[in-house]
Amino acid sequence: MVVKELQVMNELGFHARVACKIARSIGEFGSSVNLVKNGKKYDLKSVTGVMMSAAKNGEIVTVEIEGDDEESTAAALEKLFADKFGER
Numbered sequence: 001m002v003v004k005e006l007q008v009m010n011e012l013g014f015h016a017r018v019a020c021k022i023a024r025s026i027g028e029f030g031s032s033v034n035l036v037k038n039g040k041k042y043d044l045k046s047v048t049g050v051m052m053s054a055a056k057n058g059e060i061v062t063v064e065i066e067g068d069d070e071e072s073t074a075a076a077l078e079k080l081f082a083d084k085f086g087e088r
Contacts, residue, residue, distance in 0.1 A: 019050035031067025
């Protein structure tokens, strides 16, 4: 399992467009990807899971990635966060 601490840097945090982008981008990988927040796990391969996590700008989130391609999944996820999901 790969565990990453990532900061949400886009202005609006996790909203519908970002949720779709995250779910679509990491949905191509076989690994499971969960955001852990306040003792709950949210599936980042699900638009609903991303939205329910309600991550805000500046928040540091913990992401757990597990599977055969966890390293490449983690790298793709880190790039998405670093690029602010294509937003400001």
